[in-house]
Amino acid sequence: MRAVDQWAAIRDGLPEGWSEAHLTFTPEGAVSEAAAILAPLAPGRVGDDLRIHVARTASGSERVRNVLGRLDERRCWGTLALLDVTSDEAAAPSTYAASSEPGSLTDAWGAVQAELPPDWSSVLCQLDLDSSDHVPRAALLGAPLNPTRVPGEVAIRFRASGKQGYGTAPAMVQRCLQRMDDDGVTGRLSVVFGLSDADNAVTQGPVWRVSGRSV
Numbered sequence: 001m002r003a004v005d006q007w008a009a010i011r012d013g014l015p016e017g018w019s020e021a022h023l024t025f026t027p028e029g030a031v032s033e034a035a036a037i038l039a040p041l042a043p044g045r046v047g048d049d050l051r052i053h054v055a056r057t058a059s060g061s062e063r064v065r066n067v068l069g070r071l072d073e074r075r076c077w078g079t080l081a082l083l084d085v086t087s088d089e090a091a092a093p094s095t096y097a098a099s100s101e102p103g104s105l106t107d108a109w110g111a112v113q114a115e116l117p118p119d120w121s122s123v124l125c126q127l128d129l130d131s132s133d134h135v136p137r138a139a140l141l142g143a144p145l146n147p148t149r150v151p152g153e154v155a156i157r158f159r160a161s162g163k164q165g166y167g168t169a170p171a172m173v174q175r176c177l178q179r180m181d182d183d184g185v186t187g188r189l190s191v192v193f194g195l196s197d198a199d200n201a202v203t204q205g206p207v208w209r210v211s212g213r214s215v
Helices: 003-012 032-036 060-073 104-116 134-141 170-182
Strands: 020-026 042-044 048-053 076-085 120-129 155-161 187-196
Touching: 003 020, 003 060, 003 076, 020 032, 020 060, 032 060, 048 155, 104 120, 104 170, 104 187, 120 134, 134 155, 134 170, 155 170
Parallel strands: none
Antiparallel strands: 020 048, 020 076, 042 048, 042 187, 120 155, 120 187
């Protein structure tokens, strides 16, 4: 099925009050080719998937349709799927990123890195904690991560950088998570967004939009 037709089917199935949607496009061919075509939408990359943010504005949906049409014109086939959707009535979007089972957070970080492509540049991670009692300790022990709270959830988010730019170095992420393990903090770690082979041009790093907020 053409990408524009897949988007039409997804859009028709969105709730009436939707305000934002996050899509994933998995190309059948080269990921780099699809990423170049989708460049006007500033896609993020997680493994072989390209993540796309769609805002419900006067031109947002039409712009996505036009860019996806270029995939069809270039015969760059793939599967378009809905990751999550935010409605005006909803407090926060649902994230469908793969996550590890409860256990060692340092092992979870190792598993996350194993799933990332070798040239990963920046990731936005979410740590879903098993108890609200863990939140203050996780924030304290993970202070070098510059963590932020996730509204409406018992979770924190932080950025990690595999190259230059804003984000915590992988080794420091591991040290912070090890401190949490030693303190008995438990939870599940997942990647919300990620970029590969990205170079910062007069910026400190990428900016993602989650629930209408820049992160």
